[in-house]
Amino acid sequence: MTNKKSLRTALIHSGYTPPDGFSAFPAAIHHASTVLFDNVAAMRSRNWQEKTAYTYGLHGTPTTFTLEARLADIESGKHCLLAPSGLAAIAMVDFALLKSGDDVLVPDNVYNPNRELGSWLARDFGIAVRFYDPLIGAGIAGMIQPNTRLIWTEAPGSVSMEVPDIPAICRAAHDKGVLVAIDNTWSAGIAFNAFDHGVDIVMQALTKYQSGGSDVLMGAVITRDKELNHRIELAHMRLGFGVGADDTYLVLRGLPTMKLRFDAHDAGARKVAAWLKARPEIARVLHPAFADCPGHEIWKRDFSGAGGLFSVVFDDRYQEAQTDRFIDNLKLFKIGFSWGGANSLCVPYRIQTMRKGWAGQGQLVRFNVGLEDPLDLIADIEQALAVL
Numbered sequence: 001m002t003n004k005k006s007l008r009t010a011l012i013h014s015g016y017t018p019p020d021g022f023s024a025f026p027a028a029i030h031h032a033s034t035v036l037f038d039n040v041a042a043m044r045s046r047n048w049q050e051k052t053a054y055t056y057g058l059h060g061t062p063t064t065f066t067l068e069a070r071l072a073d074i075e076s077g078k079h080c081l082l083a084p085s086g087l088a089a090i091a092m093v094d095f096a097l098l099k100s101g102d103d104v105l106v107p108d109n110v111y112n113p114n115r116e117l118g119s120w121l122a123r124d125f126g127i128a129v130r131f132y133d134p135l136i137g138a139g140i141a142g143m144i145q146p147n148t149r150l151i152w153t154e155a156p157g158s159v160s161m162e163v164p165d166i167p168a169i170c171r172a173a174h175d176k177g178v179l180v181a182i183d184n185t186w187s188a189g190i191a192f193n194a195f196d197h198g199v200d201i202v203m204q205a206l207t208k209y210q211s212g213g214s215d216v217l218m219g220a221v222i223t224r225d226k227e228l229n230h231r232i233e234l235a236h237m238r239l240g241f242g243v244g245a246d247d248t249y250l251v252l253r254g255l256p257t258m259k260l261r262f263d264a265h266d267a268g269a270r271k272v273a274a275w276l277k278a279r280p281e282i283a284r285v286l287h288p289a290f291a292d293c294p295g296h297e298i299w300k301r302d303f304s305g306a307g308g309l310f311s312v313v314f315d316d317r318y319q320e321a322q323t324d325r326f327i328d329n330l331k332l333f334k335i336g337f338s339w340g341g342a343n344s345l346c347v348p349y350r351i352q353t354m355r356k357g358w359a360g361q362g363q364l365v366r367f368n369v370g371l372e373d374p375l376d377l378i379a380d381i382e383q384a385l386a387v388l
């Protein structure tokens with residue numbers, strides 16, 4: 001045996017480290033499952049629950065810590081945990097805070113997979129899930145029971161677009177010691193400061209505006225309270241909700257342009273919505289900045305912007321087959337779920353089967369206005385309306 005390592009070992013153990021002093025704007029992409037410790041004492045001294053040191057890839061790398069810190073800043077929160085999708089972030093909150101025998105209140109216009117998750121918790125996990133009118137405001141106090149632990153909110157609901165009175169819901173909840181979580185994806189944390197309006201837990205689907213690329217799925221849960229963050233962190237660890245380094249980088253890469261993109265989506269969407277509002281085919285424009293939208297006054301009071309997502313209700317005289325044909329004839333608006341990317345999208349929803357007590361038979365169609373020239377988008381809608 002010589003001191004020279006075999007090639008097989010040498011391929012693994014290299015003494016080379018790059019020189020210190022490299023500096024550039026982007027965060028480095030650290031791929032790691034195993035995190036190395038200098039010695040056993042260092043290993044024993046580190047606690048995975050503290051973000052002051054590294055323990056294992058699942059609990060954080062410089063790349064994920066960087067994204068978490070930036071997201072917490074955007075929401076003016078303190079703590080942030082990443083999850084592999086927006087829906088995983090919702091599940092992380094539910095599994096962290098609910099146990100069998102508990103009760104959770106969910107808005108009736110909630111993002112549908114959140115509703116599905118709630119129904120699953122109710123059916124198989126012994127958790128009572130009750131749905132409430134998103135415009136209930138302070139009236140939520142009348143629904144809170146001794147076993148109610150959590151109230152989900154979404155501002156606005158991302159299909160029917162009602163804007164809830166978050167401060168009123170939070171006051172009623174906090175009076176009775178109940179936590180309030182918000183799905184704040186629509187406003188990207190830009191147009192609505194949820195913590196300043198009383199919310200305890202902010203959830204974001206980073207899949208949308210934060211990434212901006214229609215190319216990655218990720219979610220985040222942001223809090224101000226250390227103890228609350230710790231409870232959610234335990235669920236993150238127990239569920240093993242790690243995120244990949246490259247995906248994390250894609251989201252980091254989107255952040256510097258997010259405000260500019262959001263404002264451009266907002267301006268474009270308002271132009272398209274205003275044009276639709278003047279059309280005889282359209283009965284109602286469900287955009288929070290328009291008076292047709294339930295909760296418009298609350299939006300004016302609490303929000304600073306709107307983004308690219310809104311819905312319209314067609315006049316009752318049009319049947320589903322006609323509005324489907326309208327959507328099929330759009331050229332720039334593509335048919336697909338999600339939003340927050342550069343491309344405009346359009347999706348029909350059978351709102352009458354989704355919302356209890358929904359008034360009217362008009363077809364609901366949701367638009368995501370992307371970053372194209374709004375005049376081209378309007379021309380596209382105009383030519384497709386001709387087929388009605």
Ligand SMILES: *Cc1c(COP(=O)(O)O)cnc(C)c1O
Nearest residue numbers: 085086087111158185205207218
């Ligand atoms: C997209 C979305 C989610 C879920 O995000 P995914 O990353 O697709 O799981 C949650 N809430 C809202 C309002 C969304 O639009």
